[in-house]
Amino acid sequence: MAIADDIETLKRQEEALLFETFTEDDAWALGSRMRQRAADQNLPLVIDIQIAGRPLFYSALPGTSPDNPEWVRRKINVVMRYHKCSYRVSREIAAGGGALDELRGVAPIDFAPHGGCFPVHIRSVGVVGTVTVSGIPQREDHRFVFESLCEFLGTDPAPIALGLEG
Numbered sequence: 001m002a003i004a005d006d007i008e009t010l011k012r013q014e015e016a017l018l019f020e021t022f023t024e025d026d027a028w029a030l031g032s033r034m035r036q037r038a039a040d041q042n043l044p045l046v047i048d049i050q051i052a053g054r055p056l057f058y059s060a061l062p063g064t065s066p067d068n069p070e071w072v073r074r075k076i077n078v079v080m081r082y083h084k085c086s087y088r089v090s091r092e093i094a095a096g097g098g099a100l101d102e103l104r105g106v107a108p109i110d111f112a113p114h115g116g117c118f119p120v121h122i123r124s125v126g127v128v129g130t131v132t133v134s135g136i137p138q139r140e141d142h143r144f145v146f147e148s149l150c151e152f153l154g155t156d157p158a159p160i161a162l163g164l165e166g
């Protein structure tokens with residue numbers, strides 16, 4: 001799939017996966033489902049859900065390393081700065097041939113434009129937080145979060161799923 005196609009699909013995902021509300025109980029329910037899904041698939045993931053920088057759910061499954069929380073932090077910074085999923089920012093940068101660095105006003109040590117972080121966007125409010133994973137290749141990190149959000153929100157993933165990486 002071409003980068004331009006990925007970007008358009010990622011935009012559609014962001015438009016489709018909006019919340020009406022998002023509470024502490026929602027974060028716990030979503031995070032618990034994600035953790036169980038990751039455990040069932042034996043995936044080495046760190047799962048983090050935050051609202052306004054406030055941690056509401058966190059889990060590190062077997063096989064993760066101390067580096068995974070750093071990737072989570074850096075992906076969250078991307079989403080909260082650009083109000084786009086981190087994989088979309090990654091694909092947009094790849095399409096433009098640039099980098100996310102000091103020329104764009106950010107320090108690479110604090111920003112990771114890699115898949116795995118999706119905005120918690122409340123309809124009529126805006127982006128208020130993030131759902132993030134780290135531990136598998138970035139496109140799979142993104143897919144895991146996307147599919148988890150689709151399940152939680154009752155959205156059919158098929159019409160807006162990314163194709164195979166090409």
